[in-house]
Amino acid sequence: MSFDRGASRPADQTTVRRANLGVVLRHVASAGPCSRAQTAAETGLTRGTVSSLVSELVALELVRETGETTSPRGTGRPGAALELADVVVGVGLEVNVDYVAVSVEDLRGAVRYERRSYRDNRSSASSTVLDRLGRAARSALDASLREGLRPIGVSVAVAGLVEEASGTVVNAPNLGWVDLPVADELEARIGVPVHIENEANLAALAEHWAGAAVGIDDFVCVFGEVGVGGGIVLGGRLFRGFHGFGGELGHVLVAAEGCECACGSRGCLETFAGVESIARAAGVSAVEGRLRSLTDELVRRAEDGAPRVLGALDDAGRWLGIGLASAFNLLDVRAIVLGGCFGPLAPWLVDGVRETLEARSLAARSGSFVVLPSAFGDVAAVRGAAALSLHRVLDEPWTLGVPNGPPRPLLAPTARAKRRGKEVAIGRH
């Protein structure tokens, strides 16, 4: 019998303090404004422990006192109200077939800066596209620093297979990128560490944290654009698979003898339900080459009741249902979120998805599930990218600095930037 199962490190006082630092931070995040006494009463920690942990969180600029006092709710005398601070921000980037986007979000969930610029990235060299991304990141970082914000991480959403550890885009068929070291290339351009992630994964996280799937810990986000991406959240955590290549819902088989797919297989869901495929079937074409205009036009004509458009959308919903039925039989989730272009198109897709799922999946029929339109549509990926580093801090606040010491400059210049003697305006002014 093998007993090799991971949890073999002993626990000690540091484990306890770190766990409780997270407990207090998440309590303030979900229940704030709240006093130290309320936090103690509601978490079960002693007041002394809470006070010490709050001091640490204030020093890390994660929590602040509002200046007001809270009502005691039976916990003794009123205390200073605590809430999340709005100084720490995350920076999200997104590169897609026809645009580059950037978003800066603070710990309270407010968007502090957001831009999207349309360019044809499919027919541009990868270095040109990376230059565009780098300029967008630089502008967002500069604007944040001017406002006195403290960026703690830059994440990039890419439509494709991503190797997170090395920061490499292994294969992004719709951009034509193969084994491209995107994190290194961007670091070289902006001088700070960059993290890359699959866009549908980030869209799923955004929907989970603040969108359609708040409170739903097990769901699949199907993210439509030229391709069809999938983000899987299981037990409240993003599921990435062993190499990080999981969640590729667009390449689940829906017709064994279907037409060839950019991935090298045939009959993949994406060949039936990508926005260009739907538009072709509906007889709709793009304005100025912008893909978003395809979605807008499909919505407009569907609202007008155009039979060919309604037929194409119904078919797309049924193909989505077939692909999702296989996913459902394996994953048994509670919800499907229709994201990206499927968000605005959801009113015409939902019935086909639901009926096909019920007909095709014993698991779906035996359990219960909901089909939800995305709250963020096609900004979900960049919002998820912005929030990613913030959520890492909420999970493990101690990574932000030494207990009760000064906050570390988190977006420190990389070794490479330092070697170049480049002036990098990141950190606090």
Added chain:
Amino acid sequence: MSFDRGASRPADQTTVRRANLGVVLRHVASAGPCSRAQTAAETGLTRGTVSSLVSELVALELVRETGETTSPRGTGRPGAALELADVVVGVGLEVNVDYVAVSVEDLRGAVRYERRSYRDNRSSASSTVLDRLGRAARSALDASLREGLRPIGVSVAVAGLVEEASGTVVNAPNLGWVDLPVADELEARIGVPVHIENEANLAALAEHWAGAAVGIDDFVCVFGEVGVGGGIVLGGRLFRGFHGFGGELGHVLVAAEGCECACGSRGCLETFAGVESIARAAGVSAVEGRLRSLTDELVRRAEDGAPRVLGALDDAGRWLGIGLASAFNLLDVRAIVLGGCFGPLAPWLVDGVRETLEARSLAARSGSFVVLPSAFGDVAAVRGAAALSLHRVLDEPWTLGVPNGPPRPLLAPTARAKRRGKEVAIGRH
């Protein structure tokens, strides 16, 4: 932004002691025989803590002293060697289309009792089949108690959708069971609590703990018999899905317009790759109606090089590859284990599975994977059922009793058995 993420209970000294009790137990399990001093050195816990935790584990009858001493390996004077005890056992049952099986396993992984009796369960009333299961369980429990063993749990493997919490088989198409309260029915027959689980899930656990997938924490076990089951292990843990209906690999679509499946859909993997489908395509029929004889006969004729049999097996491997490609695109696992009847047939299936997976899955092609024949074949499910309660104890040893107190009688008579005033010979003699 939503911050509702589970880990909101504070940690305390009990958390630490429980975690460390598990650390010591798993160290003895993986490194034993070993002394207290070695355990301290290798886990990073103090000797005093280890001694106290070992006393608790000895009182719980999970660890014992071998009577020998271990070599010091630079950790000071020699000490009494510790190893897992062999008193605590788990009881596993399996009900299948044409047999009922039972297995009793101890904490050291030794099988202490095992029986299988062939009966046609498909054309028997469910109450008759439950009587058969109950008699098998009773005989195994009595034999265990005669040997002075201490049974701590009874688990039943069923081919179908199982609702673990209520102990109900929601749908077992090949047995014709719908919404059958199997746990309650068996409890009423044997007088002790019963836990039910999907058979392919248990087969996957058996392969992970002691079979083909030891050391592999992310894999899919595809379990062939009349139907095709799937057990998914992710991050070293069984993945069951939200309602517990996940892992139904047999109902992943491989041909949208394929023939009808018992699940109500069409074109499911199981309609192409179940053992009866393969045998039909190969022109092989069963001896005395036993399904196992189909596998034996397929192996015999494949070894003889019979072209029709080789063709049928190659086709089955390719259908498995198509179904697994969809699973791979979603789950990105490291390995496929070919279990149940696919174990002995693996030599003729592996190439088709591998080639199809590489052609059909970008994730499989971009990462790396292995296709492994099962170590346990068709006894995997009952072995996994026997080991299930043992592994729960290895994860959470404190559930076995109060610290340093006497071990609780774990298979206590259920309330219902007590109400009936039945004499239930469970516990220690």
